[in-house]
Every structure is written in C-alpha cells, then in structure tokens.
Amino acid sequence: VYIDRLRWTRDITTRGKRAKHASTPYTEKEGYKWESASVNMSARLGAKIDDVISVCDREADIYEYLLYKLKTKQRFIVRSMQSRHIEEGQNKLYHYASQLKSAGQKQIHIPQKGGRKARNVTLDIVFAPVTLKVPNNKRGESLPLYYVGCVEHGNSKEALCWHLLTNEPITTQAQAQKIIGYYEHRWLVEEYHKAWKSDGTNIEASRLQSKGNVERLVTINAFIAVRILQLKFAKDRPDDSSCEEVLSPKAWKLLWLKRVSKTPPDSAPSLKWAYTELAKLGGWKDTKRTGRASVKVIWQGWFKLQTILEGYELAMSLDIDL
Template identity: 30%
Template sequence: MDLGDRRRNQRAVRIAQGMASRSGKSIPKLFDRRADVKAAYTFMSRKEATPERLQTPHRNHVRAALGQAGTFLLLEDSSEFIWSRHQETPGLGRTGDLRSPVRQGFTLHTTLAVKWQKPHQQSGQRLPVQVLGILDQEYYLRQPAPTASESDAERRQRENKESALWTRATERIGKGPDDQDVRWVRVCDRGADIEVFMRGVIAQGQGFVVRAAQNRRLLDPNARTRECIGHVFEAARAASPLGSYTIDLRGRKGQKARAAHVEVSVVRAYLWPTPMAGGQGKPRQEGIRVSIVRVAEKPSDDVKEPLEWMLLTDADIETFEEAHEVALQYQARWLVEEFHKGLKTGLGAERLQLEAGQRLKAMISMMSVVATRLLALREDSRERPNDPAQSAGLSAVELQVLSKVLKRQLKTVQDVILALGRLGGHMNRKSDGLPGWQALWEGMNMLQVYVEGYKLART
C-alpha cells in the first residue's frame, strides 16, 4: 500500500499483523508496548488512512484473480454497524430508529468476490466456493431524521441516496473483462431490485442474479404499441415446473433450520421500463430482457411461511439444470452475510472504543481483510476438506503448536478447522456441524497465546 510515507506503510502492516494474531482484540490488547498502542491511535486518525487506501493491496490481489478464466460471483450485502453511546461521535450517523439519539453508526456495503464452480450434480446445500476477498466497500451515513415538513420530493431524494449504494458500487467496480471465458455475476438480495442498477450492470459487461422485490410490469418488445402483458410474480407462478429438489434452509431468528422441497420454473420476459429510466430529456429505454427463476415450496399446514424466491437474471435460462444453478448462486450470497456477522461477533467491530468515525472506518477496513482469512478457511474445509493441512493458511509454527496442544495429528484442512474450533469451545460432535465464527475466533486467539508461549520458551 502507499499511504504517502514508508513509516505509515509499516505501521499499517504491524496493525494488520496484530489483528491477525490477536483476532477480536481492541487496539490496547493488540500490542505489548504502550508506544505501539499510541502510534496505532495516531495512525487511525491520519487523513491518509482511508479505507480505500488501506485495502488497496488486498483489492489489487482480488482484481488480478478476477481476470482469470471462469465464473466469479460478486456477492453484495449491506449491514448496519451500531454503537450505542450517550454522546454523539463525530463521523457517525444515525442507525435503526432515526429519532434515537444514542444509536449511532453506519451502513457497510460490501462486495465479496468468490470463484464459482459449476455443480456436477443436483444439490440442495450451499455449494462451497473459493473466497478471493473484498472487491469493494462503502461506509454510508444515513441522513438525519425526517421533519414533519419534509416534502415527497425530499423523501424520495433521501431514499434514493440509500438505494444508490448498489449503483455506486457498480461505478467503482467498473467494467468486467472483455474475455468471453470470464464472467462476473452480481448476486444481490431484494435491495438491488432497482432498474438503474440492472441497466448499469449490463452496461459494464457483467451478469446479475437479483431477488425480485417489486411485481414489475412486463411488456412485449415486438408489439407496435407499448402495452402491459402481465407482471413478474403472476407470470412466474403460472409457469409449469421444470423439476424439483430439496433445499437445506439455514436457521434464522424465530425459525429453525429445515429442509424444504421446492419446485423450479422459468419465464423469459422483458421488464417494463420506468419513465425515469432514460433520464431527464432522454428517450425511454427498451425493456430489460431477463429470465425469471421461481423457486417455491408448496403451501402446507406444517410450514407457516413457504419458501418462494423470484430471481431475476440476465442469463438465458431454459432448462432445470440452468435454473437450479441460478438458485445455487443466489444461495452463495449468504456468505457475505456471514462475513458481516464475523466482523461483528468474531472480531468485535461493534465493541471498538474509538472516539471518531474516521478511526472506526480505518480499523474496520483492516479488520475486513483479516476476516477473509477465516472465511476462506471455513470454505476450504467445505470445498477441499481432504487437502493437506499445510494448505489451510496457518504458518508451520501455528500448525505445529496446534497439533501439540490438542495431542493429535493434523493431516487435512478439515482437521485444522475442527482443531481450531475445539480450542474455541466447539464440541466437534456429529450433530454440531462445522465450528461457527465465535468458536473459530476464540480458537485462533487461544492458538496465538500458545504460539507466543512456545516462542518465549525457545528463547
């Protein structure tokens, strides 16, 4: 990275090393020397320590990987980071209830790049992917609470600023590779069901899989006059199923994890362009050609809220296998949600006690890069569980100490992640599944304590 001074570059590296070796710890606990703690606080306050510049080496590495042949998913999600304080913190905005004076923070919009492998057989589980890292991030401060006199135009302008997170990400990510052997696919939840966003993605030579939030009108592009011929939801529900499969659904707040038997159908259509799509003074654009992939569970007395996904994609989908792959790509989006969860619960981003928004953003930008380390390790344990332990991303000393502490041989990547989880309190029972974020972070912290003790003993 280039922060304008060699010493600042070195300081950034030392802070990142401290985060990697003492995951989830506050700045005072990252360093043994008080001078290093003070220097870290000073560094975070410098105008040069912007999130973009701090992540430049990491993002350059990700972009290089995205230029290789293959299909890459750009997983996007927005998440609120909240600090509840009695005093307002400079550089933070309101979160949650806009009228609450103590809930401050920002919305973090992340684009996480992963490499996609075409499924060889039908699957209901989220397929493992190769985590490349962070391609883009934006810290968004919400606007002040609306006043009683706010006009409709002012309200729309305020709401458009929040929805523009997706379109601004498209501008920063830029044009995809011209190579026909490389495909970038933006995978987003309902927040990205924005016509300007989809048009922008297509203009940049990228693909998209977006869960529909609006029951948009459809049109016949060959008709002489522009007429509505139906709507997204009704058209997809009327289509005959191409096939069915069983999908494993994650547990959510108030809902247990379960298996859902779903049917898959597809409709090819053109989305009706909104009057504003062409921009002021420009002719109205043509409709957006999409495939609507519906993944739906049949209603039953046993299920209160049957699953139904309406997925919009730029790809020409005709067969069940193609539609099934689109559904699996949408499932991969959960990984960026896990990334944000890891930042909060694992690295403790919301526990940071920094008195300025600039410091918080700088710290979290570096935490984000560190968070991809364990995220990649978790995915490797799913994608390549039987690969040698040396490819798990830990150093030779870390592997040696981990093996000695648990008194067991670590032969594979899965052995490593289970061992880290065991250090963090994961019981490794058959019913437990793989270790979660909290167990992995705690395990990594414990491992670093043992590694430091090992090094001291040798000296």
C-alpha cells in the same frame, strides 16, 4: 470474490427522514453503491467483465441499477424485492409467475440456523421472459429481462421462495437451474459478513473513535475473517488438506502442544484437525451433537491461539534472565 469495496458512512442528521428519499438524486442515495461498484469493477477488469456475473440480493432490485446493467451489457442476477408491473399482463410479476407451468423440480438442503431446523426441500422451477415497466416515479425505458422462480412445496410462511431477475438468456430448464445454482452461492457473502462483522471478529462492537483506526482494524480483520471462514467449511471438504493453509507452522505446533500436550508430529495435521481443536480452544462443547462449531467459538479459539503465539514470540525474544 471481492473485486470492489465501498466504505459508506450514514449521515446521522438525516436519520428517519425517509420523506426526502424520493426527491434525493439517485447518485446520492445509498443504493447507488451497486452501480458505483459495477463501474469500478468494469474499469479494473476491462474485457474480462464479460466473464463476470454480478449476483445480488434484494437490496439491488433498483430500477436504475437494472437499467445500467442492461445498457452496459453486464451480466447479472438480482433477487426481486417487489412484485413490479410487467408488460406481459394486467397483473404484477409475482402473480404472473404463479401462473407459469412448472419446468421441473430441484432438491436442496437448508441447514439448521438458530431456531430453524435443518430440512430438505423440493422446489418448483419456473422461468419466462418478462418486461418490467418503468415505475411511475421514474423516467426511462422498459426492461426486457428473464425471470426465474423457485418456490418450495407447501404453504408454510417459512417456505423458501426466490424470484430472480437476470439478463442471461433462459430458454431451458438446465439454464434456469444454472441461474439458481449461481444464486445459491450468494449465501457465502452472508457467512463472510458474519465472520467479519458480528459473530467472528465482531468489528461492529469496536469503539474506536478515529476513522483511520477503524479502517485499519476493519482491513486487518477482513483477512482474518477469510481464515475463519476457511476453517468453518473445513469439515465439509472431502480431502485432508494441510492446516498450513490457514496456520503457520509455529502456530499449529503451539496449538498441538496446548491441546494434545505431546511433541508435535513432523508433518502438519489436517485442516479438519485445526478446525476441531481451535473450536475446542474457543470453548466448543458440541452440546447439540451437530459436529459443527459456530463462527464465534472458532474466532475465540483463533484469538486465544494468537495470544499464545504472541507470548511465545515475546519469551523467545528475551535476552535477560528473569
């Protein structure tokens, strides 16, 4: 759930000046966005913040952010970006983790993506309390955390490997599995960004010059991206939910007339039907026989349907004979 969003504009004049990164104050760095979002989230949620777990990718593996989360007792899971020095031994975190005894295994399915084939993988699970040392270029205190790791069997370069840091107490395999399960859901954020920023509404390709216009377009398309994502996962839903969850009665009836060329039924068809027909309207041929349409063709179908809907509304508003 999006509870806070920050618009960040990089200063083009500082592009490529990484040499100044170490001397730049933490609050002026782009990475401060994680703490800033947590501060705003805490202010908005009040006591309910205790029920929230922030699940972050490797970009959030920042000493100051982890320290802030610990001091404010906000719950979090962060995927480790680097093998940090720890107090539990002479070696760094990842080497220490490789020596831990397996606490069990987990089976997960990795879907096909691009040139990567779908596969089922077996992961070894390890966990342990760890204390991260203060980085040499920082001032502060050591960070007592819990480490959860899951590593795919085999030595392939593409082997799945997650190093997770959390302040959730981990003393059993079930608790470790729960942390991994939380992190598994984080990929939905990536799917949303794909539907919003690139393959879907593709706001990254917009060439608007006004900041105000860009912000309005971004906001409108953010809601459309949610609808596209709902359609993308409609195929996996076990129920026959109505397509009116994402389409208005007028929209699905026009889609029916366009695709089926018959009088629409009295009751709305399923969400899965809308998924298939919108994808076909967008040019989907299912040439790979996966039964899954890409975000791009769903968006193209959605856009065409909106054009049809706009044309219908315009025609119905005419009060003159052509």
